[in-house]
Amino acid sequence: MVERLTRAVLAAPRTVLVGALALLVLFGLYGGGVASHLLSGGFEDPHAESAQATKILEDEYQRGGIPVIFKIDAPNRDVTADPVVGRVGKQLVEDLKQYDFIQDPVLSIWTDPVAARNLISKDKSSTLVVVPLDGGEDAAPGHAEDLAERFGGERDGVRITPTGQGKVFADTNTQVSKDLFLAEAIAIPISFIALVIIFGGVIAALLPLAVGIFSIVGTLALLRVFALFADVSIFTMNLATAMGLALAIDYTLLIITRYREEVAGGLTREAAIHRAMATSGRTVTFSAITVGLSLSGLLLFPQYFLRSFAYAGLAVVVVALLGSLVITPALLKVLGDRIDALDLRKPVRRALGRPERGFVPTEQTWWYRFVQWVLRRAAPVMLITTVVLLILGAPFLSIKLGFPDDRILPTSHASRVAMNEIRDDYERKLGGEVTIVITGSTDAAVDDYAARLSKVADVDAVTSPDALFVDGRAAAPRKSEDRHGEYRILTVTSNTDPLQDSGKTLLANLREVAKPDADVKFTGTAAATEDTVASIYRHLPWVLLWVAVTTFILLFLFTGSVVLPLKALVLNLLSLSATFGAIVWIFQDGHFGALGTTATGFITATMPILMFCVAFGLSMDYEVFLLGRIREEWLKSGKTRADSDHAVAFGLANTGRVITAAALLMAIVFAAMMASQVSFMRMFGFGLTIAVLMDATLIRMLLVPAFMRLAGRANWWAPAPLRKLHDKIGLSES
Incomplete structure (x- = not known):
């Protein structure tokens, strides 16, 4: 297939390049506004108990939406008594009534005296107005931004600052777009400089970048297509940019390096293109399939945040592969000898008085000598390196998973600053409430359940449709709309932090209270976090099994061995455990200042599995590069023990430079993501x-x-039956 495609491209290379340019323009026009079609949530399992309870609240009660919070500050004044603050606050609440996307109830000290004590700061100089928004993760952030622009600012010496989950989502969307531009501005110029150093020439260095830009723009256009049919996270833009550039550079670098090698070996330039595509082109194709299958494991998760990265990963692999297989040979054909134009190595060597560098046989390279050194000390090298990786991975054993909040934003963001002030200046913890949706029970049974819940440690009160319960007794009667058809709503108030151990313990204790003979569902921040983590752990074995089995099968088809695929799986897991150990040590435990982020004591629950699938796929990328060349040499040999060692040394010496260069370039691209101001995306890049x-x-x-x-x-x-199977359907480098 690769050979036929290459022949077709070389038959009309200029036509191919004009078509690619036209596609690039179309992709750019369509994908340029993709950010406005993507969402900033997607961390919850829509099938989880907490998500179902939230849906009942939204459908039956028109409540429970994503909140925006207006923090009203009047320094050195008592907001509960100051007439100016009262006038501004009441007017704000009144003005909010004109928006039909605002759900009831809007909580403030002027509308809900029961909630008032939770909405006033310790020094009484500020208060909160909590506004739930309709529209879910799709529309609520936009609504929050509209309200922030309309009502944020200062009135009569009273400052109004919008914050809360809705505003954090909106700010995150804006920040991701800024981060994306910054990452590209960092990665592309530095990658170009590195490519000039690697290739020596400016023209040759431009080829991988051209394919990389094509991959980025094409992937963003495909993401907008995916958004027409499914929820897609805005954070996929970071992966699309980074992997689009990194994979395109990797694949193009491998092809061009093999092309130059064949030209140096005496082939004509056109014959060298055919040979490079027949060998490295096949390796690239196989590598892309391996990376795509690894990322496709994310489709098994119900959270659209994770599923979105599968869409982005598959899209970027396809576009990068097509760009490498089509644009690269067309450019090589059109450029011909000019690919070596603007070679900076010649003037540099002349200035330094060094001779021109000619062809160096593989056995005389530094790489070959280094591998021979490793082969002679194989046992101690393997033992020492394994111990080092295990030590580096040890912190991973203490990983804690949690839910992202406003602390993913930089401390300079107004919404983040306001949330920090709320945490520090308010006696009550926001989000500490646990809401319980009961289906198919009687009022008496519900009140009895509420009374028992109110006796749980750290519970301040429990409200039912009929009463407020404190310490097992009805403290006050109430009439509310918490009764609708067969549904009854209980609200458990507490001053525990839902993201810390105290909130988790409270939720566990509430779940242990004997339930009425009815369907009982818990929701709230603590319940959603617990359900998200449980969902990830529940689906994780199937994802790991999918990745392991597909990788094993593909590597078997590529090598004809059952030993090498097992080796690849074990070594990749060992490498990734060390990576995760570093992540936990820095971003969870806060060492090195958490690299400028806020260490919350946990890792965003969706990130480890996302990093695993991406990093595992990229590791297999290099595995295929290396094994392809080793196997090519092995098949030409007499297949003795000495031949095996020579094949390893020869294959690694031939690919060592290109793999190292590719890894350096990919590291540059991912390191640019560390400029992100969203904390878990900085962690992702690191x-x-x-x-x-x-x-x-x-x-x-x-x-x-x-x-x-x-x-x-x-x-x-490989067992005899599998050897026969490989002879029939196995893949080959040549």
Whole structure:
């Protein structure tokens, strides 16, 4: 297939390039506004108990929506008694009534005396107006932004600051778009400089960047297409940009390096293109399939945040692969000798008085000598490197998962500043309430249940449709709309932090209270966090199984061995455990200042599995590059133990430079993501940077050759039936 495609491209290369340019323009026009079609949530499992309870609240009661909070500040004044504050606050509440996307009840000291004590700061200089918004994660952030622009600011010396989950979502959307532009502004110029150093020439360096830009723009256009049919997270734009550039550079770099190698070996330029595409082109195709299958495991999760990254990953793999297989040979054909134009190495060597560098046989390279050194010390190298990776991965054993809040934003954001002030200046913790939706019970049974719940430690009060319960007794009667058809709503108020251990303990204690003979569902921040973590753990084994099985099958088809796929799985897991250990140590435990983010004592629940699928796929990317060249040399040999060692040394020496260069370039791209002001995206960029560099050094340069030396001819072993199967359907590099 690759050979036929190459022949078709080389038959009309200029037409292909004009078509690619036209596609680039169309992709840019369609995908340019993709951010406005993407969402900033998606962390919850829509099938979880808390999500179902929230849906009942929205459908039956028109409540429970994403809130925006207006923090009203009047320094050195008592907001409960000051007439100016009262006038401004009451007018704000009155003005909010004109918006039909605002749900009831709007909580303030002027509308709900029962809630008043929770909405006043300790020094009484500020108060809160809590406004629930309709529209869910799709529309609520936009509503929050509209309200913020309309009502935020200062009136008569009273400052009104919008914050809360709705405003945080809106600010996050804006921040992600800014971060994306900054990451591109950092990654593209630095990658170009690195490519000039690697290739020596400016023209050759521009080829991978051209394919990379095509991949980025094409992937963003596909994300907008996906958004027509499914919820897609706005954070996928970061992955689309980073992986689009990184994979395109990787694939193009491998093809061009093989092309130059074949030209140096005496082939004509057109023959070299055919040879490079028939070898490296196949490897790139196989690598792309492996990366895509690894990322497709995210489709098994119900959270659209994770599923979105599967969409983005599959889109970027397809576009980067097509760009590499189509645009690269067309550019090589059209440029011909000019690919080596503007070669900066020649003037630099002349200035330094160094001779021109000619062709160096593989066996005389530094890489070959280094691998031979590792092969002679295979056992101690493998033991020491494994111990180092296990030590680095030890902090991963203490990982804690949680739910993101406003602290994902930088401390300078007004909404983040306001939430910090609320945490510090208010006696009551926001979000500490637990809402319980009861279906199919009687009023008496519900009140009895509410009374028992109110006796749980750290519970301040429980409200039912009929009464307020404190310490097991009805403290005050009430009439509310918490009764609707067969549904009854209980609200448990507490001053615990729902994201910390105190909130988790409270929720666990509430769940242990004997329930009425009815369907009982818990929701609220603590319940949603618990359900999200439980959902991830529940689906995780199936994702790991999918990734392991598909990777094993593909590597078997590529190598004909059952040993090498097992080796790849074990070494990749070892490498990733060390990466996750660093993530926990820095971003959860707060070492190194959490790299400028706020350490909350937990990791955003969806991020470890996302990093695993992406990093595992990229690790397999390099595994395929390396094994493809080793196997090519092995198949040409007499298949003795010495031949196996030579194939390992020869294959790694031939690919070591390109894998190291590709890893460096990919690390540059992912490191640019660390400029993100959204904390877990900075963590994502850091984790992938570490994973790529560790995989290209400790794994590929040390552990892989050491293992293959110890395994010898057993590297290529497979049971007889599987060998026959591979002979029929296996894939080949040549």
